[in-house]
Amino acid sequence: xxxxxxxxxxxxxxxxxxxxxxGPYAVIGANVTIGARTQVGSHSVLEGHTTIxxxxxxxxxxxxxxxxxxxxxxxxxxxxxIGNRNTIREFTTLHTGTVQDxxxxxxxxxxxxxxxxxxxxxxxxxxxxxxxxNAQLAGHVFVDDHAIVGGMTGVHQFVRIGAHAMVGGAxxxxxxxxxxxxxxxNKAVPHGINVEGLRRRGFSPDAISALRAAYRTxxxxxxxxxxxxxxxxxxxxxxxxxxxxxxxxxSFVEQSQRGIIR
Numbered sequence: 001x002x003x004x005x006x007x008x009x010x011x012x013x014x015x016x017x018x019x020x021x022x023g024p025y026a027v028i029g030a031n032v033t034i035g036a037r038t039q040v041g042s043h044s045v046l047e048g049h050t051t052i053x054x055x056x057x058x059x060x061x062x063x064x065x066x067x068x069x070x071x072x073x074x075x076x077x078x079x080x081x082i083g084n085r086n087t088i089r090e091f092t093t094l095h096t097g098t099v100q101d102x103x104x105x106x107x108x109x110x111x112x113x114x115x116x117x118x119x120x121x122x123x124x125x126x127x128x129x130x131x132x133x134n135a136q137l138a139g140h141v142f143v144d145d146h147a148i149v150g151g152m153t154g155v156h157q158f159v160r161i162g163a164h165a166m167v168g169g170a171x172x173x174x175x176x177x178x179x180x181x182x183x184x185x186n187k188a189v190p191h192g193i194n195v196e197g198l199r200r201r202g203f204s205p206d207a208i209s210a211l212r213a214a215y216r217t218x219x220x221x222x223x224x225x226x227x228x229x230x231x232x233x234x235x236x237x238x239x240x241x242x243x244x245x246x247x248x249x250x251s252f253v254e255q256s257q258r259g260i261i262r
Contacts, residue, residue: 210242
């Protein structure tokens, strides 16, 4: 028995694994590739130059691979690439990239993307990311592994959210959130280290203690950013489990283009 509902439309040229399930009235465009065991809900539209990996679950009425919401877009064949084992819930919108950037919007593996989420053009999401309902990413946003973005949060274009960071619900984010940090508010401000998340992911007490010290250096010791960077470099050579994580925090701060929340 076919796994494609008879009311679904799969355009010639689409590459759909025989194990893929496609619900009623879904539309699959000619340049779409869907990997094994992926499920597509009813009334969803998958279009553009979109590649979807294996074991994904796409909810009803999702819009995947649509044209970027960028007035400079002129129909270039830009892409959306989605990895494996992602859950993408109802009414989510994921757009392709633009030639002003790399031309690719990408989502990694094992992400949980809840209803009504928007991921704009040229965004890059890593692995194991949670985006709660109605979270909205403008173009060119980077979200690193294990980050959590709260519901109804808006993220300004070109902002980066670091690994293991957590952004509270209904926040407005206009600058970068360093890895391991909790941010919340309109406009978002830092609220400590994501201790509970780090414990759940197996970070040692020594590593968490080092990150707490790094947070105090960055946010609580009345240091300028340049002074804090110097002290973070010293903390990263303490010789404990936390060194690699403090180095990652320092590297993020040094590479920030929009500046970090502070």
